[in-house]
Amino acid sequence: MPRMALPLVLAAGFAVATSGPAVSQESEKPHIAVTAEGSATVVPDMAVTQFTVLREAPDTVEAMEDANQAMADVIEAMKGFGIAERDLQTAGFNVRPIYDHRRREPVDGSEPEGPRITGYAVSNTLTVRIRDLAKTGEVLTKAVELGVSADGNIQLTTAEPQAIIDEARRDAVEQAMAKAKTLAEAAGVSLGPIMSLSEGSYSRPPVPMARMEMAMADQGSAVPIEAGENEYTVNVTLKIAIDQPTD
Incomplete structure (x- = not known):
């Protein structure tokens, strides 16, 4: 072991x-x-992980609405696994512009245009404590199905x-x-x-920390976790x- x-x-x-x-x-x-x-x-009896949703849109309102709905779906799914509210904590929220850095030469001989904003990205990160270690694989697989965009880091610890x-x-x-x-x-x-x-x-x-490549997970089966x-x-x-x- x-x-x-x-x-x-x-x-x-x-x-x-x-x-x-x-x-x-x-x-x-x-x-x-x-x-x-x-x-x-x-032997560890609890897993701690983070899920991040990232949504992009032409304006901040649409990007935030999409990110909020995506995170609401993740939270609802976590509660469906019996995870209590005290074990769900927002770890980060960020709104940033998306720039187009391609250089554009003006046709009238003026100065070249600088980067321009083409949209906005909103990310929301949730820390999840999974006290029933046997459910860890199912929880991670469900997060993948819900479109969690970041790689998953898992820390196996003792409550x-x-x-x-x-x-x-x-x-x-x-x-x-x-x-x-x-x-x-x-x-x-x-x-x-x-x-x-x-x-x-x-x-x-x-x-x-044990690392799980979320994008590579097989959505047809639970992610295997060894304590x-x-x-x-x-x-x-x-x-x-x-x-x-x-x-």
Whole structure:
């Protein structure tokens, strides 16, 4: 099953983080400082995508009317799949002139004419959250049938990620404790109480969203969608006191 890493940036903690691993002494308090990364994976349960309708006409009124009707049809279709209004959000609306840039030489010897407006284009973009992942293919296929003009970008995500983030957080702390114990054993010292524990920010390159070429979709069948897995990662820094042996 394919795995996709999702970036997770967390900034919280009990103390200022220090880099590690290292054995150091600060204010006469010997300690070990380590950093560790924890991770957890989960199968996505929600898809987020955007649909854009684009209509062109000789004047703005006609272009807007056509675009409004096209988007109304898309919204009605989304509701027909059981998608709630809270999961439908307008993400962009644009009206722009269409220019004819062909150079025209005047017949009377005056200056050449510049670009001229030949019409107007209106685009309207809708963000859709599909909470029933099994319907994603049908939703995308229906959008194609309704004339959505832009390529579709799909992000497979988790509606309630807190539980999986907590799992990654626990894994990070376990990894940090294990690393500190290994260092202490190698140095011949014993671990004392925890002096500080903090979460640090961690990032990875943006995850490419699954991409669907809308114009190439087969309108006779639903677009195939594979959920795969998403990976969440958390970094922690642990500072723990050490008890040095005495002669």
